[in-house]
Amino acid sequence: MKTINNTIVAIATAHGIGSVAIVRISGRKAYEIGLKITKKEHLIPRFATLCYLQDKYNEVIDEAIVIYFKSPNSFTGEDIVEFQCHGGTAVADLVMNEVIHLGARVAEPGEYSKRAFLNGKIDLTKAEAIAKLIETKNIDAVKILSRQLKGDLKKFVDDLRNDLVEILAYAEVNIDYAEEDLPTDIMDSISARLINISKIITNLIESSLRKEGLINGFNISIIGKPNVGKSSLLNKLLNCNRAIISDIAGTTRDTIEEDIRIGTHLVRIIDTAGVRDSMDQIEQIGVQKSIESIENSDIVLMMFDNSQNCTQEDEKIIDLIDKYSKNKKIFVFLNKNDLKNKFDVSKIAKYNPIEFSAKKDVNIVIETVKKYLDTQNINESLILTSKRQITEINAALYAIKRAYIPLENGELELFAYEINDAIMHIASITTEFERDEILDKMFGSFCLGK
Ligand SMILES: Nc1nc2c(ncn2[C@@H]2O[C@H](COP(=O)(O)OP(=O)(O)OP(=O)(O)O)[C@@H](O)[C@H]2O)c(=O)[nH]1
Ligand SMILES: [Mg+2]
CATH class of the missing domain: 1.20.120.430 (tRNA modification GTPase MnmE domain 2)
Structure with a gap:
């Protein structure tokens, strides 16, 4: 076991109003601090004890459940004392202050897990x-x-x-x-x-x-030339008027991102600026961002307008489908099927386009994406x-x-x-060997109290 001198403390529960807040102390002085705050002579390891927590003036701060985990049988491998206080931030902050006064210091993000790793309690994959x-x-x-x-x-x-x-x-x-x-x-x-x-x-x-999307959340972008109804689709998926919709081509200038749930999956939907050659500098930047959005997405919804002839701008979108279909999941949609068909569907037939109307019903879009996401589930193998x-x-x-x-x-x-x-x-x-800066970087991205 590595000897780490500092004793650390953190509020392990989320900030805000809740019924319980947990203050966790880990390190050589944890037990001693636990006794001082509870005014107990001893704490039995792994027993929940209802105690009054008292400050240096013997004033009661809270009535809490205290659990002592004796080294090495704890998450960090060190002595740990946990106070399950009443929720909210005020009580836990008071307890923290008292613990710091008694010799602990505030933990860095991920420091508990780092100690657990250094003490051989967990390996890096577990961390x-x-x-x-x-x-x-x-x-x-x-x-x-x-x-x-x-x-x-x-x-x-x-x-x-x-x-x-x-x-x-x-x-x-x-x-x-x-x-x-x-x-x-x-x-x-x-x-x-x-x-x-x-x-x-x-x-x-x-x-x-x-x-990757299963762990980090799937990114889904909506791509097409201007006016095909990308923002209309986004709004309908969100069930609110999030993006401006108009019949003026080039309405959306910047990417718009929103999280929605599709079945059991939380996904990020990205509405993009219509892709076309534009003289307008701002619009050009928007178009560039649309292309970047394809690269950063797991799934791309390519949209065409059923009520218009297939133009050169649409041909450009077809080129994008060809370019990205090898490494991106692409679905092709033909929007505005409530209007008379003018689009030459043969141009996109090989991509099995799905017809719908963003104005009327986007269920088929949701179902198509959900079906695909469901096939990405985890049962088959390790990742x-x-x-x-x-x-x-x-x-x-x-x-x-x-x-x-x-x-x-x-x-x-x-x-x-x-x-x-x-x-x-x-x-x-x-097991990372002697690469401290990598460990610091890795554990530094953890949340506080873990
Ligand atoms: N009839 C009909 N009109 C639609 C449908 N979907 C969108 N529209 C109309 O098409 C026009 C363009 O819609 P938007 O959603 O702004 O199109 P966009 O692709 O986001 O356009 P840009 O932001 O300019 O790239 C608007 O007038 C919409 O009301 C549809 O299913 N049926
Ligand atoms: Mg738009």
């Missing part, structure tokens, strides 16, 4: 799962993160690491062979195992990137849930790919070096 679990607004994401919390990702990573360690050991046993003597069957078997590991990693990265995890596993994959050539050439030292590098990156997913 990240906790942070994301608190932040997420998506019910499906809760299920993925809970699996991570349970240790599924850690086990997967450990298995991968063990496989590579075995390959490394295998190579090192054979390192004494002269180049020409290296048995080809050994080389083939190592090579086959590496190909298999690369496949597993590649699949994991791909499915993690595909499902990586943070950019850090994806960066590390990508680095491992590159190292494995670099290892093929020295393996083929019988340069086993170089091969071992690359596999070692891969192992380091894989291991970093659960």
Whole structure:
């Protein structure tokens, strides 16, 4: 166990009015402070005790439930004392002040989790799962993160690491062979195992990137030339007049973002400026932002106007569909089907356009998106849930790919070096080695009291 001298304190519950507020102290002085505030001679570990909390003048601050978690059996691995006070901010603030007066200091964001990690109570995948679990607004994401919390990702990573360690050991046993003597069957078997590991990693990265939206919330942009009814669709989805609608082309100049719930999914809808060549400088910036919005979205709703002929501007939208359909989920909609059809549907037939009217009923849009989001659920496989995890596993994959050539050439030292590098990156997913600034950055993004 690492000795950290400071004792820290934070209000662990959300700020605002509520029935209970929890003040949590962790560190060497936590128990001593707990006794002083409760005026108790001792606290039994893991017992809820109803106590009066008193300040330095022996005035009662609150009546609270106090729980003592004795080191190492606590979240941080240190002594922890928790006060379950009455809610609201005033009581908890008074208790905090008293605890600080008795020698604790206010915790940094994520400091409890960082201590838990440094004391070996949790690995990094678990720490990240906790942070994301608190932040997420998506019910499906809760299920993925809970699996991570349970240790599924850690086990997967450990298995991968063990496989590579075995390959490394295998190579090192054979390192004494002269180049020409290296048995080809050994080389083939190592090579086959590496190909298999690369496949597993590649699949994991791909499915993690595909499902990023589940964890961070899906972004859905509405794209089309001016006047096709993008803002009308947004307003109807929100059930309010959020964006200005008019028959003047170029009404929306900037992107407009709003969160809505579709089924169990919380999604961000982005209405964009109509895409067209414009001389107007402001409009040009808006159009540029529309294109960026496609890049930042998981799903794109491309819209055309049923009541107008297909123009060059529409052709540009069709080009965008072709360009982005490989790595974005694109749905094509033909709006204003309450009006007479003039649009040459054959131009977009291959994208299976869905007709609707933003003025009348957008249910089909909601259903289409919901059906797709539902297929993105989590049951099938494990995924990586943070950019850090994806960066590390990508680095491992590159190292494995670099290892093929020295393996083929019988340069086993170089091969071992690359596999070692891969192992380091894989291991970093659960345990970061001596990289303090990375840890500070990571835990610094946690919320206070965790
Ligand atoms: N008849 C009919 N009119 C519609 C429908 N949807 C939108 N409109 C009309 O089309 C015009 C343009 O609608 P907007 O929602 O402002 O179009 P937009 O795509 O956001 O346009 P920009 O912001 O200029 O890019 C408005 O006059 C709407 O009332 C529809 O389903 N049927
Ligand atoms: Mg608009």
